[in-house]
Amino acid sequence: MTLLLLLDDATSADAVVMQELTDEGALVATETVLVANLAQTVRDREADQPRWVWDDTSRRYPALLDAGVRVQRCHDLRLCHAIVRRSIYARGSELAQGPTTAWDGPRPGAPEPVEVSLFDEERPQTLDCADELRRQLAAVAASDEPGRLRLLLAAESTGALIAAEMNHVGVPWSVAAHDRILTEMLGPRPRNGRPAKLEALAEEVREALAQPNLNLDSQQDLLRGLRAAGYDVESTSRWEIKDIDLPATEPLLAYKKLARLLSSNGWAWMDTWVHRGRFRPDCVPGGVVTGRWATSGGGALQLPASIRGAVRADDGWKLVVADAAQLEPRVLAAMSGDTAMAAAGRHADLYQGVVDAGIVETRAQAKVAMLGAIYGATTGPSAVLMPRLTQGFPRAVALVEAAARAGERGDVVATWLGRTSPAPDAAWRDALAAASAEGAGADDVRAARRRGRDWGRFTRNFVVQGTAAEWALCWMASLRRRLREHDAHLVFFLHDEVMVHAPADEADAVAEAVREAALEAGHLLFGDTPVDFALNVAVVDSYDQAK
DNA sequence: ACCGTCGGCGCC
DNA sequence: AAAGGGCGCCGACGGT
Helix, strand or coil: CCEEEEEEECCEEEEEEEEEECCCCCEEEEEEEEHHHHHHHHHHHHHHCCEEEECCHHHHHHHHHHCCCCCCCEEEHHHHHHHHHHCHHHCCCHHHHCCCCHHHCCCCCCCCCCCCCCCHHHCCCCCCHHHHHHHHHHHHHCCCCHHHHHHHHHHHHHHHHHHHHHHHHCEEECHHHHHHHHHHHHCCCCCCCCCHHHHHHHHHHHHHCCCCCCCCCCHHHHHHHHHHCCCCCCCCCHHHHCCCCCCCHHHHHHHHHHHHHHHHHCHHHHHHHEECCEECCEEECCCCCCCCCEEECCCHHHCCHHHHHHEECCCCEEEEEEEECCHHHHHHHHHHCCHHHHHHCCCCCHHHHHHHCCCCCCHHHHHHHHHHHHHCCCCHHHHHHHHHHHHHCHHHHHHHHHHHHHHHHCCCCECCCCCECCCCCHHHHHHHHHHHCCCCCHHHHHHHHHHHHHHHHHHHHHHHHHHHHHHHHHHHHHHHHHHCCCCCEEEEECCCEEEEEEEHHHHHHHHHHHHHHHHHHHHHHHCCCCCCCCEEEEEECEHHHCC
């Protein structure tokens, strides 16, 4: 496959350099392209199905999209650097062992955390893309698992393309529907002050507590007020208040719910984030240590169920919404090779499969036990069920337990494809050292144990959450390729869920493509695993109609 | 006026 | 004795 590297022209801001490279990154040909002609050049070259190599997809690709050009494949040097440098599979490589470079820095365009030095020679060196690519390719080729790393780098890079494309097209959003929802729940949009229903609830709470001046938006004020009225609470949080049976409870919970809606996704949010019928969050691939995406701005990963009715397909279009059912348990079953758990996962509802296998009595128990195993619950109903889970699914439980033990020791762990957890920081190591030193105090020992357990829960979850993120990336990449045959766009992605905006007469075909892509993702990652990756797929007019 | 931290809560 | 992973965002708060 041809690699085409795009980089800045050191001599001109109006031009870029395009280098043709071999699979190993050796230079074949160089040409200079005027920025004004770049989109057309990329469009022409795309016919050969090259892999475009560049420093940063979020920097290079948006302009191409604006010009109406899409590319099939890329290699995002910044994202791939982060993976390769840390991966246990490429530990011995030059790239992993070398000093920190500008490639380890934050995303360009992100807020600059460090002050720029006054001395030019101390500034980060200009990024040498060709050299970096060769180091990455060499590190992967010499690694313990070149196949897995290659798949991971390709998936991560395609994720970067998809994120840029999603940022480009936006989520179809009906301001009218959003306003109807807000008006229904809160009362009409006020010119100033609080919406009527919110104010009425606040008044109700103040009356029930017999405190006419209470400011509900101040935690301190509210905590004092609750205590003065006889509520024995430690905080003002929902989980603590909800079980108390007093007149103020119900209106207070209702107030909290609505106040949250207003501040997070109210009219101000709508004015800020929705323009010309599209919500444009800034998707950040690789933004989470586990490999999940993050978003910056708009809170796109937390769209509350109550306003999902505002996500509406255009006239004549549909939303194809699909989510993977119990993705993390299925991923755990596949990566641990636990055949009993995989058998439970052949049920469309894995939790019901666990019940049918006789491990627990109810679906609710199955769910809490499974999530407890993945998150590291050590108390409560979840912990009580752990012995039964261990007996029923020994290999799956052993995998997460091993990851937890590794974290407790301060070791790193890796996902199925080799994304590797960060090492604990200096404070963590210091605490561990202090506890094992001669004459360590009981407090030191306790503190170190707690840190150890905390980090163990992180690494336990890392291997499963991170591998689930890899499955999801492969799913999306496969789906994106299949969507080339349609006039349809991926518009939203949420960990284990995708949304495609599709012409109505293509929606069923798109739904089928979504299912085929899930099958392909399972095989790409795990070969002929017995685990089924079940989906819920819905073709709807608005997001609230899914599920 | 601005900035960082924290409680609280939305999503998976 | 207590012991649930990963995020982003908002307003309040306390400091300067």
